[in-house]
Amino acid sequence: MSFFQLHSVSKIYHSQWVVKDISFALSQGEIFGLLGESGSGKSTLLRMAAGLLDADEGYVSLQDQPLRPASDQLIPGHPDIKIVHQDYNLSATLSVRENINYALRYYEKAYRDERVDELLQLCQLEAVAEHPAKSLSGGEKQRTAIARALAEEAKVLLLDEPFAHLDLPNRHRLTDTLRELAEHTGIACIFVTHDPNDALSLSTRMGILHHGKLIQLGTPETIYHFPANAYAAELTGEVNLLNADFFRNSVGSYATLPDGRLAVRPEKCILSPSPTIYGIEAVVKRVVFAGSHYTFYLQAGTQLLKVYHHEVLPLDKSVFVDLR
Numbered sequence: 212m213s214f215f216q217l218h219s220v221s222k223i224y225h226s227q228w229v230v231k232d233i234s235f236a237l238s239q240g241e242i243f244g245l246l247g248e249s250g251s252g253k254s255t256l257l258r259m260a261a262g263l264l265d266a267d268e269g270y271v272s273l274q275d276q277p278l279r280p281a282s283d284q285l286i287p288g289h290p291d292i293k294i295v296h297q298d299y300n301l302s303a304t305l306s307v308r309e310n311i312n313y314a315l316r317y318y319e320k321a322y323r324d325e326r327v328d329e330l331l332q333l334c335q336l337e338a339v340a341e342h343p344a345k346s347l348s349g350g351e352k353q354r355t356a357i358a359r360a361l362a363e364e365a366k367v368l369l370l371d372e373p374f375a376h377l378d379l380p381n382r383h384r385l386t387d388t389l390r391e392l393a394e395h396t397g398i399a400c401i402f403v404t405h406d407p408n409d410a411l412s413l414s415t416r417m418g419i420l421h422h423g424k425l426i427q428l429g430t431p432e433t434i435y436h437f438p439a440n441a442y443a444a445e446l447t448g449e450v451n452l453l454n455a456d457f458f459r460n461s462v463g464s465y466a467t468l469p470d471g472r473l474a475v476r477p478e479k480c481i482l483s484p485s486p487t488i489y490g491i492e493a494v495v496k497r498v499v500f501a502g503s504h505y506t507f508y509l510q511a512g513t514q515l516l517k518v519y520h521h522e523v524l525p526l527d528k529s530v531f532v533d534l535r
């Protein structure tokens with residue numbers, strides 16, 4: 212039995228495939244990140260997964276039951292699938308507690324009070340529970356929207372760009388909240404993002420969407436280290452795309468792409484100031500401080516190479532690059 216599944220889902224707008232033949236399944240408690248550039252079809256796919264938009268081909272199922280088509284329903288959607296849109300949609304003058312409470316207005320007061328307290332705790336909102344939504348930070352608004360979506364117990368949570376307007380501390384807080392949620396409630400979660408760091412750090416599995424097609428599906432580690440092609444390699448982080456014979460004598464960590472090139476991550480390169488047995492000679496052209504390391508831009512013959520290194524070296528110095 213599969214918990215939540217997309218079966219060859221497609222969508223056409225103006226005779227163009229916006230989403231094409233997408234299939235994947237989620238287990239309970241799984242967090243699935245869908246990474247894609249603007250216009251790749253992420254929101255369209257999420258709305259079909261929520262049962263808010265009908266697929267032109269294929270279907271979505273929850274616990275092996277196909278969702279009812281949106282066009283057959285007075286209020287499209289499914290009671291067990293909640294979606295949090297990019298704009299949060301909170302009532303500005305109501306407090307955090309009241310916003311969450313509203314989603315439970317048809318329940319008894321005693322249950323409602325208990326459930327709201329539980330959600331405030333789960334979403335780390337206790338300190339701002341009585342604050343009006345309009346006074347909240349972006350991260351607090353986002354977590355309030357998630358708490359409200361979860362007020363009625365859901366099986367699937369869909370998040371459209373949940374990190375788009377958040378600073379780093381709020382990103383971390385929301386990431387923790389989502390992990391805890393999935394772990395403790397078993398909810399399956401799909402979030403869409405254009406940021407590789409969010410997709411790689413939060414997903415249990417992830418997919419890469421390109422022009423409406425899922426071009427790769429796997430764990431973050433697999434996709435990062437063995438990208439399916441140059442597009443997937445570049446979308447998931449900094450990478451050197453090199454001629455096949457570039458590191459001809461080195462053993463080390465790189466992926467060979469279908470076009471024959473090597474995908475080498477900058478942190479997999481070792482930079483030495485003096486010659487090494489198989490080291491490729493290169494010249495330092497630019498150095499950029501990046502917090503945890505320096506990014507070196509090197510010229511090695513006709514190839515430009517990006518390498519992370521922990522010490523500054525002077526411009527125009529000859530260095531030697533090996534693979535780890």
Ligand SMILES: Nc1ncnc2c1ncn2[C@@H]1O[C@H](COP(=O)(O)OP(=O)(O)OP(=O)(O)O)[C@@H](O)[C@H]1O
Pocket residue numbers: 224225229247248249250251252253254255256405
């Ligand atoms: N209702 C619609 N009618 C016609 N075209 C649409 C409609 N909705 C989306 N599209 C088109 O489908 C494509 C995918 O849009 P979608 O919003 O799903 O992309 P996205 O990856 O979520 O983009 P973004 O990250 O910018 O939000 C775009 O080219 C968009 O213009």
